[in-house]
Amino acid sequence: MGDGVALEPHVSARPGPGLVTLLPPVRLTIDGDGDAETSEDDAGVDDEFGDDGGGEGDGEGDGDGPRTGGDAGEEGWVSRAERIWAASLARRLRQWLGIGADARPLMIGGGGHGAVRPLSPGDVMILVRKRGSLAALIVARLYAEGVPVAGVDRLRLNAPLAVRDLLAAARFALQPDDDLNLAALLVSPLIGWSQERLLDIAAPRRGRLWAAVRAGGGETLDALTAIQNAADFVTPYRFFEGLLSGALEGRRRLLARLGEEARDPIEELLSAALAFEGQANPSLQRFLDWFDRGEVEIVRDPAHQPAAVRVMTAHASKGLQAPMVILADATTDPDANRRTRIDWHAPGLDAPLPLFRPRKAEVPPALAADIAEAERRDRAEHWRLLYVAMTRAEQRLVIGGALGPRARGRVPADSWYGAVDRAMAALDAPAADETGGVRREWAGHRPEAFGATHGAAQQAETAAPAEPLPDWLLRPAPAEAQPPRPLAPSALGEDDAADPPPGPALRAAAERGRLLHALFERLPAVVEAERRMAADRWLAGAGGVADAALRVMLVDQACGVIADPRFAEVFAPDALAEAPIAAVVAGRVVAGTVDRLCVAEDRVLVVDFKTSRRAPMTLADAPEAHLRQMAAYAAALAEIFPGRRIEAGLLYTAAPVLLTLDAATLDRFKPVFQP
Incomplete structure (x- = not known):
């Protein structure tokens, strides 16, 4: 007996997405024969989903849990059965996707699902009951097989x-x-x-x-x-x-x-x-x-469908569909994963009292009703998740899982696999002998036996009169207006204050400005006695400045500006460095990042650093591009902080000098947007 069980994909006969015609017979097996067991003969492994290294004997361990030793390496905490199953699933999926020398491309589409085409990674969604070792292991095996995979959803x-x-x-x-x-x-x-x-x-x-x-x-x-x-x-x-x-x-x-x-x-x-x-x-x-x-x-956003296989829980898949859905842990026994804590609704208490669940033989009468209710809710959630998982499949549904030595070759009767297997057996779905077990396939046909059993319910469903559709359902939704591209204040006009000439000198000036900005961002938090040493070490290490003379020049300029009492508010501990801002100004989005932002109860100060070697000493000499930039920042901040006075300044580090833009200047250069 092997370690994995699987079903070949079945094809939904209905044209609607996410509607699986196997659901009615599965519901009958759940409601009518919930205590039945899947036979050992039916709990099989096909020749390609099975054990690559021989079956696992019953005496190899007492349970299905993690085991260490052997050649498991870093995966010793995962059961051998799960390792074999994950590897087999990844290999088969790689073949279906047409990857590798032994590829067996699987075609999808047709029958109301569009043109026939090969299966692609983005068409596959793998669902598990809970996040855990199996989901991570499947992702690892898909990576190893060269299958594009988006990783787990959470x-x-x-x-x-x-x-x-x-x-x-x-x-x-x-x-x-x-x-x-x-x-x-x-x-x-x-x-x-x-x-x-x-x-x-x-x-x-x-x-x-x-x-x-x-x-x-x-x-x-x-x-x-x-x-x-x-x-x-x-x-x-x-x-x-x-x-x-x-x-x-x-x-x-x-x-x-x-x-x-x-x-x-x-x-x-x-x-x-x-x-x-x-x-x-x-x-x-x-x-x-x-x-x-x-x-x-x-x-990760579950609605985003990358060009890769998605792995997520059945619960997280609600609202999503995929051409192929794989239920990867369908052999889990719900009775083996009962909750260890119950809520006891004791008489006289307003809130339930959490208790550890006692053994079945030790349950006192006072807890029997609460335990029974907890089991009922857990079982209802178990079958609800099966419904959710099965209805995610648009065209093909694959159901499988791993069996450890504790199962002794028998799929748990109340597992997802067991319920679906009984339904397929009731439908007389053909079974094919495979190495290690039996494989069933079903493509949405309905034998007479099932039709006679379920015919009355179907007739009642189809005889119900259809209600007229509301008018709004048939009208196309109005097109949403496309938002304009956000305006970056730093792009308002060309800055003609850069140091000539172009070429290597211009690039050196830009790098010098970048390093000074980085020092202005980091050094204010360092105590003044250690500031120069810290700046030199950062420039030599992360800054990549090997020239000692250049480091001294940069350190002198940065530390001199930060220590200048005229700029104490700009570099105060509560000032924000490299602060992103965004606002809608006259119907246009204005977004950018300011070098320094000081927010008080009655005023807001925004300062931008300019590191060009030519420093204007008055606003009249300042480049218009700089003034338009600060006016745009001020307009955005006025929307973000209504009722507060907005002040803007340009700090030219070469002088150094801080030029404050008055209200008239800000109003003069405020951006005007055309309707």
Whole structure:
């Protein structure tokens, strides 16, 4: 007996999307014979969905849960049955998609579903009852088979091992004396120590683990020192991207050890770190604090249909359809996953009291009714999800799952697979002998036996008079107006104040301005006594400035401007740096990012830095492009903060001088939009 069970795809006979004609007989088996068991002969494996390495004997373990040892490697926490099933499913799906030398392209369409065409990855939706190890394993196997896959629909970002390893590196950079965290980092793929090597170093030590590692020297010390140095004055995104793509080759190491399923969490962590940089002073310590304060969960839009296989729960698939739907864990026994907590509605209490569920033989009479009600609700939800899952399929539905040694070759009677298998048997669906079991196929035909049993209900349904459709249902919806492209204030006119001549000198001036902006963003949070050293280290490291003289010039200018008391409000701790703003001004969207934003109860100050070497000393000498830009910012802020006085200023760092735009100037250069 093999470890996986599966059905070939069935084809819906109805033309409407998401309507499966197998549902009525399935309902009859649920309502009429819920205690029946699927026979051992019918719970089979076909020759391509089955065990690639021989059957799994009953004596190999006491349950279906995780087992370690053997050649499972990093997947030892997943049962062998699930590993075999996920690999078989991914291989068969690859063949259906026409990928590889052994491809068996599957055609879809026709019969009211459009032109006949080959199945594509975007046509496939894989559904599971719950998010867990099987969903992640299927994603990994699809990656390994070269099948485009979008990953699971919902991801807890602090759960994947790859993310935990990267966070361990960040915590080490901030606190190297945390022995437990350092030990986790050492045995991670980023460093690659074995458990034995860690014990050899950690067990005989008489101090901190970091001191013992430093004493050993070698490549490990070089790698850890590089991680520490990378954390100095870089944003969280730059830190993690440096670990992954730099000399440490963290991405390659993580994927080699953890598999392709680690790629998705890694990229999501980078996206989260990049989004975090929109906050003021996005230090690595702040990122870790933000990350640890709550569960960072990535939720993909279920309505978005990428050109890749989608993996999600049956519950999350509500409202969606796909040409092919695969129910990947249909052999799960609902009785084996009962809730461990029940709500006891005790007499005299307004709210239910949560209790651990006792064993069946130990249930007191006072809890019997509540337990029975909980079981009824759970079973109703179990069958409701089957209905949802089956009605997602537009053309083809594949049902299968994994059987471990505890099942002893028998599919649970109340599993999704068991219910559908009994319905197909009642329909006299032809069964084909396959290696390891029996495979049934059904294409929407209705034998006479079923028609006689269910005919009365069908006649009553078709005899019901149809209600007239409302007029609005037949009228096309009015077309929505296309919103105009947002206006970027920085694009209001060409800036003719750039330093000539063009070419290398112009590029050098632009790079100089970028570095100064970065220093103005980071340095105000650093205490003044350490500001120059911090600026020089950032320029030499993350800034990539090897010229010591250029670093001195940039540090002098940035620190001089920040320390100038005339600009104290601009660089105050509560001022927002690189603040994005967006508003609708006279029917036009104005959006941009301001260098500095100070928000008070009665006024708002917006300041933009200008780093050109020619600094005007009066507004009359300022380029009009700069004035139009600030007027647009002021107009947007007036919409965002109604009733507050809006002040705008241009800080020319070369002088340095802060030019404040008066109300007349702002009104004169305020953008005027044509209707």
